[in-house]
Amino acid sequence: MTTVLNVEAVNRSFGERQVLKDVSFSVEPGRLTGFVGANGAGKTTTMRIILGVLAADTGTVTWRGAPISRNDRQLFGYMPEERGLYPKMTVGEQVVYLGRLHGLSAADAKRRTTALLERLELAERAGDPVEKLSLGNQQRAQIAAALVHDPELLVLDEPFSGLDPIAVETVLAVLRERARAGAAVLFSSHQLELVERLCDDLVIIADGTVRAAGSRIALREQHALPRYRIEVDGDAGWIRDEPGVTLLELDGAQAVFDMTAGADEQAVLRSALGRGPVRAFGPVRPSLAEIFREVIQ
Numbered sequence: 001m002t003t004v005l006n007v008e009a010v011n012r013s014f015g016e017r018q019v020l021k022d023v024s025f026s027v028e029p030g031r032l033t034g035f036v037g038a039n040g041a042g043k044t045t046t047m048r049i050i051l052g053v054l055a056a057d058t059g060t061v062t063w064r065g066a067p068i069s070r071n072d073r074q075l076f077g078y079m080p081e082e083r084g085l086y087p088k089m090t091v092g093e094q095v096v097y098l099g100r101l102h103g104l105s106a107a108d109a110k111r112r113t114t115a116l117l118e119r120l121e122l123a124e125r126a127g128d129p130v131e132k133l134s135l136g137n138q139q140r141a142q143i144a145a146a147l148v149h150d151p152e153l154l155v156l157d158e159p160f161s162g163l164d165p166i167a168v169e170t171v172l173a174v175l176r177e178r179a180r181a182g183a184a185v186l187f188s189s190h191q192l193e194l195v196e197r198l199c200d201d202l203v204i205i206a207d208g209t210v211r212a213a214g215s216r217i218a219l220r221e222q223h224a225l226p227r228y229r230i231e232v233d234g235d236a237g238w239i240r241d242e243p244g245v246t247l248l249e250l251d252g253a254q255a256v257f258d259m260t261a262g263a264d265e266q267a268v269l270r271s272a273l274g275r276g277p278v279r280a281f282g283p284v285r286p287s288l289a290e291i292f293r294e295v296i297q
C-alpha cells in the first residue's frame with residue numbers, strides 16, 4: 001500500500017519541555033487512522049506540525065514523498081482543536097468562503113456546501129450565524145468546513161467530542177465515505193470504543209512517544225492473549241481441572257480461561273465435546289482499551 005503522509009522522527013519542545021520525542025508514523029490513502037493518547041500526550045502538537053501551523057524542531061513530514069508545499073496544503077482539510085469559525089457569519093456563507101479559500105469556484109463551493117450540509121443534517125441551519133447553533137451543530141459546521149474542498153488528507157482534532165450518539169453516527173458515515181473515495185483520514189479521539197469501531201489503522205501516543213502503530217487487526221493480533229471463551233450445555237465448571245487451564249470467569253455454561261504456554265486449547269475442546277454439545281469456542285481478542293492500557297504503561 002502506498003503511504004501518502006509520512007511523519008518521520010519529529011521532535012518538538014516548548015521551553016525545556018520536550019513534548020514530542022522521535023514521533024514517526026504514516027497515513028495511508030483510503031483508510032481511517034485513529035490517533036489516540038491521553039490528555040497532553042502530544043496529538044494536537046503533532047497535528048499542528050503536519051498542517052504547518054507549528055514547526056518541528058527536528059524531523060520531517062512528507063506528502064507523497066516530498067516536503068509539504070503550500071499547494072499540497074490546499075489539498076488538506078483540517079479541523080483544529082480550537083475550532084475557529086467566525087461566530088457572526090452564517091454557516092452556509094462560511095463553508096462556501098472556506099471552499100473558495102481552498103481554490104473552488106463560486107459555483108462549486110456553493111454546490112458542495114449545499115450537499116455537505118444536507119449530508120451532515122445541518123441544511124436547515126445554513127442561514128443561521130454560527131454563534132446561534134448548539135455546540136454539537138457548530139461541530140458539524142466545522143466538519144463541513146474541513147471537508148468542503150474534498151481534501152485528499154483530512155486531519156481532525158477530536159471530531160466526535162461533544163456530539164450526541166446520532167450525530168456521531170452521521171459524522172462517522174461521512175468520514176467513511178471520504179476514506180472510501182480515497183482520502184487519507186487522521187483523527188484524534190479519546191473515545192476508544194469509537195476508534196475501535198471506526199478506524200483501519202491506529203497510532204497510540206503517550207508522553208510524546210509513539211507506543212504502537214499499525215493496522216487495528218495487526219495490533220489486536222500482536223496483543224492477543226492465549227485466552228479463550230467456551231460455551232457448553234450445562235455447567236462449564238469442570239474446565240478448571242483441565243491441564244494448562246487458568247479459569248478467569250465462570251458463568252454457568254460459559255467460561256473464559258487462559259492457557260499456559262505450550263498447552264493445547266484443542267485438547268480442552270475435545271474434552272468438552274466428550275461431555276456434550278459445545279455451543280461456542282474461540283480466542284478472546286483484546287479490546288482497544290486493553291491494548292491501550294498495555295502499551296502506555
Ligand SMILES: Nc1ncnc2c1ncn2[C@@H]1O[C@H](COP(=O)(O)OP(=O)(O)OP(=O)(O)O)[C@@H](O)[C@H]1O
Pocket residue numbers: 014019037038039040041042043044045046081
Ligand atoms: N504552545 C505551547 N506552549 C507550551 N506548552 C505547550 C504548547 N502546546 C502544547 N503544549 C504542551 O505540550 C503537551 C502536549 O500537548 P498536546 O495539546 O499536543 O496534547 P494532546 O495529546 O492533544 O492533548 P489533549 O487530548 O488534551 O488535547 C502538553 O503538555 C501541553 O501542555
